[in-house]
Amino acid sequence: MPTPAPDSSQTGDLSLDEYRSRATALVEWIATYLEHPERYPVLPPLEPGATLAALADEPPEEPEPLGVILDDFNRQIVPRLTHWNHPGFLAYFANTASVPGMLGEMLATALNTNAMLWRTGPAAAELEERTTDWMRQLIGLPPEWFGMITDLASTSTLYALAAARELDPALDVRRKGLSGRALPALRVYCSDQAHSSVHKAAMTLGIGLDNVVAVESDAEFRMRPEALERAIASDRAAGHRPIAVVGVLGTTSSTSVDPLAAIADIATREQIWFHVDAAYAGVAGAVPELRHHFAGMERADSVVINPHKWLFTPMDCSVFLVRRPEALRRAFSVIPAYLETAEQDTVTNYMDYGFQLGHRFRALKLWMVIRAFGARGIATRIRHHCALAAEFAGWVAAAPGWAVEAPHPFSVVCFRHVIEGDESRINEHNARILDLVNASGDVFLSHTVLRGRYVIRVAVGNLRTERSHLARAWELLRTASATS
Template identity: 60%
Template sequence: MTDRSSAPHRGDSPIGDVPAAEFRAAAHAAVDWIADYLENPAAHPVRSRVRPGDVRSALPASPPTHGEPLDAMLRDFHATILPGITHWNHPGFFAYFANSGSYPGILGELLTAGLNVNGMLWITSPAVTELEELTLDWLRQLLGLAEGWTGQITDTASVSTFYALAAARERAGLDVRTQGLAGRTDMPRLRVYCSEHAHSSIDKAVMALGLGHENCVKVAVDEQFRMRPDALEAALAADVAAGYRPIAVVPCVGTTSITSIDPVPAVVRIARQYNCWVHVDAAYGGVAAIVPELRYLLDGVDGADSMVVNPHKWLFTPMDCSVLFTRDPATLRQAFALLPEYLVTRTPDATTNLMDYGIQLGRRFRALKLWMIMRAYGAEGLAERIRHHCELARDFAGMVHFEGGWEITAPVTLSLVCFRHVPAGADEATIATVNAAIMERVNARGHVYLSHTKLDGRYTLRLAIGNIRTDREHVELAWRELRDAAAVVGNAAS
């Protein structure tokens, strides 16, 4: 850790910024390091090996009295911060869903930080609003969505889903915006419907909107873990008969645990019979529709009201960048727009003020990095990378399928493989223990990082491919690591 007891290194003036020359030198060093790091992120163990408290205890408990040089901070970054990083850019990162930055996206982030603008109003930086509108229309075209969809960039799918369900609540016409929910005796209890395998962000949005967690209704799935239309229709009919008010249905295009694809056309048809808003959670799987032969994934979406996709998951965009598309921006605006006098501007009515479409007033210039990524790779380049990841997933699934003592536990729809080791004669409890031990051993070695889920109560390993730097050699390495770990765990148990 840098010695902080010395006199200030910038003694000529206590005001103003760090000298440009000092910043320039540090920034050049940082960019050089980033380029070297991303050329070989596998030089680091994919999962951090620090123990709880290691990073904090290595840093001073109080802020410095005098300013320190930027190069000292970079030294501390390498010595103290970097060991506490789990490397999502690592080609062996197969846990959760990928979140790999790309050079064009990083360049966009650098420029965004340098500009440091707030795009809350059109007038506060016209380029922020207009580039966001343009970039999201490009994305709309890449996904094959019809004209009439508009989009806005948020930070995460959790926020995008919250906004969509707020619009659903607004469309219900119960004046919740003005009167709230507390103490209301003039309205039924409102309900939202999603599959048993839907993401927890839907539950959280329902809770945050004041609807109550018990009113997030989980709909049964079929043998491929897709929402069952008959179960949805039965749940809606039963709830209406019991006096509830359904307001939204959330089908998924790529569930978190297994990337199952809900039957969106059937869901839309049923939801319309009950006047429900349909919000499609395509945070992970949606961008796969950029691949022409996977365009079918979004069949039926043009009948929905909103959809979320996350470029920071599988479009190589640095965190954070989520896109909420909607065909009803007026209702979304009605849910959130508020204009105090200090935000009144004299701009043409045709301009968009991004602050009107969510709770945030401050808005980063997130569109810049996404725009640069689209330009750097083009539609064909993005499609080829996504296609390659799906091919790698099928190859890995083949390795598992043809190896004795292993099984695939869910259909491989995109670039995620769910699988597990099944020792001969083992019961479910033993299988769970063995697979947990295999995963921990693999993760501890530092070359590969996996996560797990449970499917119908069965402990299952997940290998999710989506990192821009992942190739066949990394998938083959993961399989070798898994087989080696299974042998060690099996020997220890015998």
């Protein structure tokens, strides 16, 4: 029996008339949502399983009206979300879905372009080349770097280490793999403050966690270059093979900056790949007075910057800049017959530079953000966020019993309230303060641990965060410190 065909008068999709009316209403919903971001608590009630319990166990057998689906979105989903666009979101690294970014994302979704090959999205591929080159210029890197956009910094850093593994043709990991061979241990270096994405990349690439060497950091949480030198020398003496060092511009915990120029000297001498993780703070390169932190980055082999962190671009968008794209191609390019094209030697086929074939059109939203803000507009906002953080740090430093626990070169402040007692008592006290503050729903802060000290972090990064939100956070912190 032939399968009955669906009614040929219908695609199964909703009508474009319905699209028009629903989309118009949704645009209004979004505008109202962003106009009154404090309508919802920034952190929802934390009830594990509550959303699951509210959702149907099974997929619907019959089509459901979009109005019903959207009602459920409003009732079941929105109130149980953590609102990253809330100006009281001061946790982790705060971010923003700006208007040009949202519109770019909307258009990219509607176009549904997959620029895996240049010919499957010629303008998308070339826009990505241009936009990533704008990012290069914004942070002052020299010309002739290759740029691509990935989903996350974790992917970009994994790509950097994959390229590093291919630098030495004798290893030929691409062809021979790592297993079943007598190879020296491949070693990757980063400071004890580096992000776990370095460790995850090493695990994924078969380098192994034990071969990520945690280089000691100094009192201001910056990698000690002499410790890096010592670690490499002792590894070479033990017969290991150093392949890469990751320097961080803006560490996750305290936003410290590793000494990039000194690391570049060592990487050059040792002939190992130098990757800079500037996932959060890379955008600060647009601010002339912050550029000094970047000295030495121009000698790196690769850099990652996440516009979805501090460049007002909606998730996800990670810019990966590479000085030696040929190593990336060696790591990843495989061209099956069905993907061969006449122009492949003269254009950028992004599938050649990563393990993924499909390539989302992320460049569109980034291009729209950079154009709509302009380099000066970007610098103004970044500067403002840094000034807000500096003012907050001033309040903390001036208050009896409170202490700023790390330098704050950008827009993040680490601090704690100090009471009588040992470190574990102080740590527990600060954890209780944080819980009380976050329960308010007005602000959301996060924590980290610096040299065994539990510290609270305030991270400014949302375009709508103003002094009043920091003042509210400070008021809540002081009240909580008195009661916890």
